[in-house]
Amino acid sequence: xxxxxxxxxxxxxxxxxxxxxxxxxxxxxxxxxxxxxxxxxxxxxxxxxxxxxxxxxxxxxxxxxxxxxxxxxxxxxxxxxxxxxxxxxxxxxxxxxxxxxxxxxxxxxxxxxxxxxxxxxxxxxxxxxxxxxxxxxxxxxxxxxxxxxxxxxxxxxxxxxxxxxxxxxxxxxxxxxxxxxxxxxxxxxxxxxxxxxxxxxxxxxxxxxxxxxxxxxxxxxxxxxxxxxxxxxxxxxxxxxxxxxxxxxxxxxxxxxxxxxxxxxxxxx
Amino acid sequence: xxxxxxxxxxxxxxxxxxxxxxxxxxxxxxxxxxxxxxxxxxxxxxxxxxxxxxxxxxxxxxxxxxxxxxxxxxxxxxxxxxxxxxxxxxxxxxxxxxxxxxxxxxxxxxxxxxxxxxxxxxxxxxxxxxxxxxxxxxxxxxxxxxxxxxxxxxxxxxxxxxxxxxxxxxxxxxxxxxxxxxxxxxxxxxxxxxxxxxxxxxxxxxxxxxxxxxxxxxxxxxxxxxxxxxxxxxxxxxxxxxxxxxxxxxxxxxxxxxxxxxxxxxxxxxxxxxxxxxxxxxxxxxxxxxxxxxxxxxxxxxxxxxxxxxxxxxxxxxxxxxxxxxxxxxxxxxxxxxxxxxxxxxxxxxxxxxxxxxxxxxxxxxxxxxxxxxxxxxxxxxxxxxxxxxxxxxxxxxxxxxxxxxxxxxxxxxxxxxxxxxxxxxxxxxxxxxxxxxxxxxxxxxxxxxxxxxxxxxxxxxxxxxxxxxxxxxxxxxxxxxxxxxxxx
Numbered sequence: 001x002x003x004x005x006x007x008x009x010x011x012x013x014x015x016x017x018x019x020x021x022x023x024x025x026x027x028x029x030x031x032x033x034x035x036x037x038x039x040x041x042x043x044x045x046x047x048x049x050x051x052x053x054x055x056x057x058x059x060x061x062x063x064x065x066x067x068x069x070x071x072x073x074x075x076x077x078x079x080x081x082x083x084x085x086x087x088x089x090x091x092x093x094x095x096x097x098x099x100x101x102x103x104x105x106x107x108x109x110x111x112x113x114x115x116x117x118x119x120x121x122x123x124x125x126x127x128x129x130x131x132x133x134x135x136x137x138x139x140x141x142x143x144x145x146x147x148x149x150x151x152x153x154x155x156x157x158x159x160x161x162x163x164x165x166x167x168x169x170x171x172x173x174x175x176x177x178x179x180x181x182x183x184x185x186x187x188x189x190x191x192x193x194x195x196x197x198x199x200x201x202x203x204x205x206x207x208x209x210x211x212x213x214x215x216x217x218x219x220x221x222x223x224x225x226x227x228x229x230x231x232x233x234x235x236x237x238x239x240x241x242x243x244x245x246x247x248x249x250x251x252x253x254x255x256x257x258x259x260x261x262x263x264x265x266x267x268x269x
Numbered sequence: 270x271x272x273x274x275x276x277x278x279x280x281x282x283x284x285x286x287x288x289x290x291x292x293x294x295x296x297x298x299x300x301x302x303x304x305x306x307x308x309x310x311x312x313x314x315x316x317x318x319x320x321x322x323x324x325x326x327x328x329x330x331x332x333x334x335x336x337x338x339x340x341x342x343x344x345x346x347x348x349x350x351x352x353x354x355x356x357x358x359x360x361x362x363x364x365x366x367x368x369x370x371x372x373x374x375x376x377x378x379x380x381x382x383x384x385x386x387x388x389x390x391x392x393x394x395x396x397x398x399x400x401x402x403x404x405x406x407x408x409x410x411x412x413x414x415x416x417x418x419x420x421x422x423x424x425x426x427x428x429x430x431x432x433x434x435x436x437x438x439x440x441x442x443x444x445x446x447x448x449x450x451x452x453x454x455x456x457x458x459x460x461x462x463x464x465x466x467x468x469x470x471x472x473x474x475x476x477x478x479x480x481x482x483x484x485x486x487x488x489x490x491x492x493x494x495x496x497x498x499x500x501x502x503x504x505x506x507x508x509x510x511x512x513x514x515x516x517x518x519x520x521x522x523x524x525x526x527x528x529x530x531x532x533x534x535x536x537x538x539x540x541x542x543x544x545x546x547x548x549x550x551x552x553x554x555x556x557x558x559x560x561x562x563x564x565x566x567x568x569x570x571x572x573x574x575x576x577x578x579x580x581x582x583x584x585x586x587x588x589x590x591x592x593x594x595x596x597x598x599x600x601x602x603x604x605x606x607x608x609x610x611x612x613x614x615x616x617x618x619x620x621x622x623x624x625x626x627x628x629x630x631x632x633x634x635x636x637x638x639x640x641x642x643x644x645x646x647x648x649x650x651x652x653x654x655x656x657x658x659x660x661x662x663x664x665x666x667x668x669x670x671x672x673x674x675x676x677x678x679x680x681x682x683x684x685x686x687x688x689x690x691x692x693x694x695x696x697x698x699x700x701x702x703x704x705x706x707x708x709x710x711x712x713x714x715x716x717x718x719x720x721x722x723x724x725x726x727x728x729x730x731x732x733x734x735x736x737x738x739x740x741x742x743x744x745x746x747x748x749x750x751x752x753x754x755x756x757x758x
Binding site for chain 1: 485486493494496504505507508512522523524539540541542543595596598630632633635711715716717718
């Protein structure tokens with residue numbers, strides 16, 4: 001039977017991770033349900049917790065389509081580190097960068113209660129560790145670095161189905177460009193005011209400076225619009241990245257420059 | 270006048286004897302037989318082992334305390350039990366051999382009406398080649414199981430710190446010295462206290478610290494792990510422990526049976542069958558526990574040790590010893606009155622009673638080596654069962670043989686544990702944990718077998734303060750100072 005997959009924010013049960021003690025029909029049925037749920041959702045594996053069972057059972061789908069059944073698995077030996085971007089059904093579309101053991105050795109029992117062990121590395125090692133997290137009431141959230149955990153928890157505020165590849169940064173590079181434009185605009189204003197206190201000989205030089213400054217500001221504003229669009233595609237979930245905001249900000253800058261230049265033309269040219 | 274003999278003066282025996290003496294008064298006699306002249310608050314031995322406390326801070330002389338309590342004190346070790354007496358004497362008696370200076374080796378038979386076996390364990394260093402000989406600690410590793418061992422461990426640790434100050438890198442290996450050990454908690458405390466001390470000494474960067482244990486996952490602690498309520502979430506002790514180990518830069522080997530110890534090298538077998546070795550410059554490995562080796566004889570002199578004691582040397586009590594495989598284990602297998610089923614005037618409590626089975630999942634390597642923690646019986650449960658047994662015996666003496674017995678099953682008992690992870694008024698940390706019940710009851714609490722509302726864990730400075738306060742509180746209680754009965758076990 002295909003079972004519903006428990007997803008965030010449904011809190012992890014407080015009754016998970018009990019070892020299978022009796023290898024009976026209930027466990028066989030649970031394993032079958034896990035397999036069918038994996039197939040129906042095209043997943044690479046599931047821990048029993050993910051379908052609402054508190055038994056310490058993990059089923060992994062192998063590349064050849066067969067299934068690996070692990071009852072009461074324990075991670076016994078580890079070697080090296082590997083960092084990958086992981087997704088798990090519990091967190092829907094969200095992903096996180098997780099550092100785990102590269103090579104592992106796992107002991108487990110099969111559905112008859114017979115002891116087995118396996119060694120894994122790379123992707124299989126990461127997958128097994130992710131599923132083992134669930135059997136002890138954890139998710140990969142507990143494995144994240146402090147910075148990554150903070151980022152991921154902020155992502156969770158948007159919900160797990162929103163395809164936010166990254167968070168909106170608090171500052172963008174385009175903002176630095178706009179600060180440059182604003183600084184030049186301020187210089188243009190100061191240059192204009194300064195022109196009232198200098199001799200006529202210098203006025204021509206100051207006007208030339210005013211023109212060059214305005215040109216630089218215009219070019220920077222154009223760069224701001226183009227780069228802002230590129231950045232907007234990188235952070236598609238950010239409302240502040242929308243093209244309307246970028247064009248609006250650019251227009252305000254252009255209006256300021258135009259006003260200063262218009263007044264400067266009247267008094268300086 | 271009835272005579273109650275208590276074998277052992279540890280947490281359980283001392284609790285039982287002192288309460289029994291108080292409840293029975295001077296019209297009955299309480300005799301304590303213990304080979305040690307001093308009482309030791311064992312949980313603080315880890316601080317002796319890192320030089321933060323002296324031996325005197327964790328021990329006190331028993332004789333004046335027992336004199337004050339009206340308890341007859343015999344500094345001796347029990348050798349054998351004759352629960353039916355012998356051919357010349359119908360009264361049951363215990364044979365003891367004095368360890369007291371001036372009387373060492375002297376043997377005496379003490380008759381009893383009731384007896385409590387609270388001898389604690391034999392530290393079975395000899396079970397692992399190289400770890401020691403019999404109950405004697407070997408030359409390659411150290412121990413914190415007794416105050417003397419802890420002093421020795423501290424001296425060795427100081428030497429390592431000196432070497433590190435001189436630029437020599439040191440490897441520390443701490444954990445369990447056999448596949449069937451218990452007391453992972455003490456090793457857990459010791460490894461983090463070492464880490465803390467190395468930090469304080471400014472030599473942490475010169476140390477590699479590694480944990481080795483027979484647990485199948487970090488945080489098993491011999492109780493099959495637990496789910497702790499922490500900051501509103503239920504966190505597995507595995508996650509809790511792994512976070513702590515990672516945060517403090519302590520690597521680990523788990524699922525390990527230490528098969529041999531040589532100078533600077535530990536040989537081990539893992540649950541997956543891997544055979545490996547680990548080098549060390551300093552190693553503290555907890556030995557497996559066994560019964561102290563009491564023999565027992567019937568009236569005709571025939572050996573009935575196997576009637577009274579389980580094969581591991583611990584005394585049989587009202588537990589279900591034929592529970593069989595893991596799938597058949599029940600909370601009700603655990604004893605509640607601690608009365609010997611054959612001789613009803615014999616009781617056992619603390620570490621001395623034979624548990625029906627482990628609490629953690631039984632596991633073994635492909636070659637069949639059992640590798641799983643045996644059940645711990647820490648201070649709080651030991652004290653509670655000691656008091657319950659004393660209560661039962663006092664009722665039997667004062668109210669008659671039909672008086673109902675007190676019950677204190679570990680499957681119906683909560684426990685609090687404060688595990689130190691470093692000592693310091695402002696820099697100390699300890700993990701404070703409570704679990705209920707100690708032995709999981711899967712029928713009553715499907716899933717984890719425990720009531721997560723009463724299973725709690727938190728690590729921090731407050732935990733250290735609690736641990737330090739408890740140190741003074743329990744020493745005060747054990748010295749029978751005013752109000753001692755008000756302090757819980």
